[in-house]
Amino acid sequence: MRWGVVIFPGSNCDRDVFHVLKDVLGEDVHFLWHKNGSVEPLGEGDWIILPGGFSYGDYLRAGAIARLSPIMKAIKRHVEKGGYVLGICNGFQILCEAGLLPGALVMNTNGRFICQPQYVRVETSNTPLTNLIADGTVLNIPIAHKEGRYYVDNETLKSMYANDQILFKYSDESGVVTDTTNPNGSVDNIAGVCDANKQVFGMMPHPERSAEQLIGNDDGLQIFKSIVQWAGK
Template sequence: MKAAVVVFPGSNCEADTAHVIGDVLQEPVEYVWYATAGREALAAYDCVILPGGFAYGDYLRVGAIAAIAPVMEGVRAHAERGGLVLGICNGFQVLLESGLLPGAILRNASLEFRSQWVHLRVEDDRTPFTRRYREGQVLKMPIAHGDGNYFAEPQTLAELEGAGQVVFRYCDAAGRVTPAANPNGSAANIAGIRNRRGNVLGMMPHPERCSEPLLGGVDGLGLWQSVVAALVQV
């Protein structure tokens, strides 16, 4: 597997992501600067990751400017080719703004930034990002965002649910999806969704922050291992 981590001017999780792929998984990984233009810009990579951060300071709607950055043409083309695209936190916001995933992100219902560990229930273990998990498995991951409140029109939500595109949901330790376990007010406790084809995943929690025992948890590791396994099969 060869991964690209896109760097917007205000990305701040690009090094964390590259560290997990390069140092923990020992897989090749490169940074791609946001100004890299062209449909073929990312053709050399198997998996493209939009990392967390504040791409352009996010003084405007989160992800709105990044969604029209030059590199996004290549990201879109990569997705269309069937390549894997993963958006984490700010990267998820960018995928929503660019239309690669349906719905939108609002400010957290608490109107405050939230940095904490949450429980997630795996809703779909057949995506290239989740094959190392099993459906219903409860994961523990950190979140750190002020805008993580997933929103979609009722019809879009129904389509997402109908097509099984919800990949992760906030839950309690026992796997129950409850309002108390929802850290940001997201519709249907949604923490991560995929596109219909299954090759684009966006999620608010940070798997790269829980892939080494020293950091308090390794539940993120399964996601990276799934991606590597999926690409080896290809």
């Protein structure tokens, strides 16, 4: 399998994700330039990561311009052909703007940027991202965003629960999910979701930021390892 990491001009987690995939996990990774109209050299069934950052400055609304970029058109085709995409933070925002994921990410309730280590509870192990992780496991995966409050209408939310599309919820260390463990006001403490086909994934926490014990924590590495394991099946 191959990985692609998209570079928008304002991406700033592209190199971090690339490092974790290539140096920590020894994966086959390629950068994808935002002006490209194709996802080459990736093939059908390969994985694309939309990394964190501020795609085109995001002065208007996070991801609002990125959704119009050539690479996003190529990514839509990639998904239509059965490929996979994971958006992290700004990547999640872009996927929602592009309509590849339900819902939207709006301003945190406190109106401020929040960067901190963050406990999240794994809601389902029945996805490529979490297949190595038991339901209810608590991982420490840092967040860093100002527009990270997940919003989706009730109707859609119900169907997302029914389809097992909720991946992670903000929790405390022991996995309890309450208002006080909700850093940004997301509906139902939701930190990550996927589409109904389980091809498109979005999460606000940054798994690449807790991927090396050398720096302090490697909980997030399990997400990438799960994908590798799942793709190898």
